Amino acid sequence: MIGDLQRRNIDAAFNTLDVTGDDHIDQDDFRVRADRLRTLRPDMDDRLANDLRETFDAWWEVIRRAADSDGDGRVTREEFAAAIDAGLEENPAYIDQMERVAQVIAEAADLDGDGMLDRNELNLIYKAFDVDVAFSEETFRRLDSDGDGLFSTTEWAQTVRDMFSSTDRATAAAVAFGPVP
Incomplete structure (x- = not known):
């Protein structure tokens, strides 16, 4: 059973994925997000650009098949x-795909490639997802x-x-989409 905080985050995540605002998500929405992430780094190599596209396509397939x-x-x-x-209740590996998406997003935003994100790089992620x-x-304060x-x-x-999984209001995830009510 999804808790209030999870529901809020799921709704917010849906809103970020619904590029057109038509209250539906589809493969095109996922591809637009991947393409916006590609613009974070003008010097992005082909490997990372392809990884973004493939990871978002795979994430869409997981969502499509399940939903x-x-x-x-x-x-x-x-x-x-x-x-x-x-997925959270029946398949613990379900959320692993979302974590893989997060990893490739972080790699795209990690402008200096040091495996760390600073405030500016986090802001780039937020901008790419509107x-x-x-x-x-x-979020940054809690992560740092x-x-x-x-x-x-x-x-x-x-x-x-x-x-997607935590009900702990003290986590960085709790405030990722704004103040916790």
């Missing part, structure tokens, strides 16, 4: 939430636990995992 109950090639908000709820960068400040101005790409991947 497109009527087979129309589109997923509604309700189908998306139900698929995540079922999420208000003002929300990134508290030692105050050195950086956090690892692994910590980012865990935050994305937590967006």
